[in-house]
Amino acid sequence: MQLEIFQVDAFSAQPFGGNPAAVIPLERWLADDLLQRIAEENNLSETAYFVKNGEGYDLRWFTPAVEVDLCGHATLAAAWVLFEQLGEQAEVLRFNTRSGELRVSRAADGLLAMDFPAKQPVAVETPAGLLEALGLSSAQGVYRTDDYLVVIDDAALIEPLAPDFVALAAFDVRGIAVTAPGRGFDFVTRWFGPRVGVNEDPVTGSAHTSLAPYWAERLDKSSLRCEQGGARKGQLQCDVQGNGRVIISGRGALYLRGTVFI
Incomplete structure (x- = not known):
């Protein structure tokens, strides 16, 4: 099996800044243990996987050790890949996640804005x-x-x-x-x-x-x-926002694009 992989430096306008995340588009979900092993092999703080689902995408995030409920920089990286590498034309992406629906929109200047639930410390x-x-x-x-x-x-x-x-x-x-x-x-x-x-x-x-x-x-x-x-x-x-949400915005930069062989 061959999987396409991208590594994006999120929250940075150029490579070698921000936070690197791996992004792997999938046609269907693989076994959880395989997703975890790929994330461990990538050895980045997060590997994001997404699968097209209707007009949106199902999105999951894995550290090298566990699956997590929410990851901002890997969400931004996944959206950047869809917009900048895979030709997504929607102005707003809708991701279905363990933290509910997350929306990412893009501005003309390349800034990506993520709509996340706020948490009150x-x-x-x-x-x-x-x-x-x-x-x-x-x-x-x-x-x-x-x-x-x-x-x-x-x-x-x-x-x-x-x-x-x-x-x-x-x-x-x-x-x-x-x-x-x-x-x-x-x-x-x-x-x-x-x-x-x-x-x-x-x-x-x-x-x-x-x-x-x-x-x-x-x-x-x-x-x-x-x-x-x-x-x-x-x-x-x-x-x-005044509605229990926070908009988190940033940029992304492509570091690599390649193929995973498993």
């Missing part, structure tokens, strides 16, 4: 050992959705972080986002997910479904410019 007590595992001495607060959001006040502390990933994997959340008001951006973030097989994700669109509502409320603004990453960074635009 809830303040929690700082879990024992969390700050130590991150290498932080203090935090302004810790919040929870499916991730922990650790809010600090100094963006200069973000890039040098060198977490203990073994210790972080013990916390019963999808991942841990460390975020601060940014210099030149409304906020900056790094995201760590060793529990789901991704020590660090350069740009995590799904994390911004929680981050954007938090910062929108704190900064009293609905449109936010964001940057995520350590050595490798990507940029996002987040627009928090």
Whole structure:
């Protein structure tokens, strides 16, 4: 069997930035264990698969270790492949996913806008050992959705972080986002997910479904410019809607196009 594969750097206008994702179009679903093994072999934070279903597409995402409920950068990568490589003519793509229907629209300038459900972070007590595992001495607060959001006040502390990933994997959340008001951006973030097989994700669109509502409320603004990453960074635009949705926008760049032989 031969499968076409694309690798797209999502949330970047050029290769070597943003967050790489593999995208594999399918005519029909393969066995789950095979989908997982391909994702493991790709060894990227996410591999996205989609199958045409009526006027929309069924979309699934796999890390090298598990299938996940929501992935922003691989959704953007899948939409970019459909629009830019496979000749999709629709102005709005509709993806059926484990997180419900996700819509991606394109603007004339190549920006892709993803319509995702927003999540409202809830303040929690700082879990024992969390700050130590991150290498932080203090935090302004810790919040929870499916991730922990650790809010600090100094963006200069973000890039040098060198977490203990073994210790972080013990916390019963999808991942841990460390975020601060940014210099030149409304906020900056790094995201760590060793529990789901991704020590660090350069740009995590799904994390911004929680981050954007938090910062929108704190900064009293609905449109936010964001940057995520350590050595490798990507940029996002987040627009928090009044209907429980958040629009997450970014660009994509093709790194490779090839064939998987299985």
